[in-house]
Amino acid sequence: MLTKEQNERLCRVGPGTPMGALFRRFWLPVCTADKLIEPGGAPRAERLLGQDLVVFRGKDGQVGVLDEFCIHRGASLALGRVEECGLRCLYHGWSFGVDGSVLDIMNIPADKRSPKLRARAYPVVEEGGLIWTYLGPKESQPAFRRYAYMDLPDANRVVLMWKTNANWVQMLEGGLDSSHVSILHTNAARPGWGGASDKKVGAMDDTGPSLEIEDTQFGYHYAAFRGRANGAGGNVRITPFIMPSGRIIPGGALLGYNSTLLIEVPIDDEHTATYSVRYADRPMSRADRLRETGLDDPGIYSQETQEFLFSRMEFNKQRRDLMETNWSGFRGISTEDAVIAVSMGPLYDRSRENLISSDLAIVRMRRRLLDSIDRMERGLEPVGFNVDSRSIEAVDASPPDGAHWRTLVPSHRIEEPA
């Protein structure tokens, strides 16, 4: 349980908030690259950490991220004309380069322009199917953080994003909660649950995994053991939590032996963009991934706007008529996760919850984040700042005989207790 004050500190990310300051120390995705392919194509209005931005690709191919509202008198630059190497406001024709410099002003003679005028521009990296930006102070800008999947051929990954009407912590907590996998995702994890078949997916029929957890330099990693009681060693799934809001989900029998990097990016306090990269050492099918997530259903997800189309007013989208054989009444893992997060309301008050031992990883995530805010207020760096993410991995395996589970992820640097 958190006090109301702690919950506010944890969840709110707008400019001037402590958690907002923490997120502004990391590179974050601002949109998927497939929505910004064409040089000179339509600019995109994107909101990130409660800030309104415009993202565009000039005719020269360069990508810019600027504050959305024109510095002259506030028209949205998302309506603007994209030019060779900049973006021109429709209203009075001010034109801005990707670095924010004012290239032209149409409603005043050149000799009357103030050289001091400049739009607020943010650094951009296009990598791994995503457009990334950094909203924090220039002097603290870390090197761009690469992930292992970025070294694979493009065909070996499927990048998806879905926008959900719920606070980012609700989405992240679902992602770090091993015990819900065998329950909420019963349709995928325990297909024989209703006695309809004897199909088994690894050790997923164990709905009460035991958890062990260790702090690492990038955040923490935890191990969920299943099926140990049945002898024969059982199964362990190791999931890393990557500051401030990332994780890698191991594949295993449940997800077809590949990994999924997921990053929960706050659009604002009540909306989240979930970036998901499924990757493997072989080419992957986007159609398969859409089916598994349930996002191939146009009634539940718009591939055009990337919005998850379910609200608290639409509980009738649940197929209760199918629930004899369909546990959740929904189809697809990501759909089930998003539905739960939305069902909690836009920003859940954690002073009302009752935590138990299966919530260990949730509690640790909150502590790592809240401790990082405290550290920043003492002038220190947040946990995970400037850490190389390339060697972070997730594992689904048999527990090693006689050795600690961390030997399965030898590249993870354990943080020594202070």
Ligand code: FES
């Ligand atoms: S408001 Fe953009 S040029 Fe005037």
Ligand SMILES: [Fe+2]
């Ligand atoms: Fe889930």
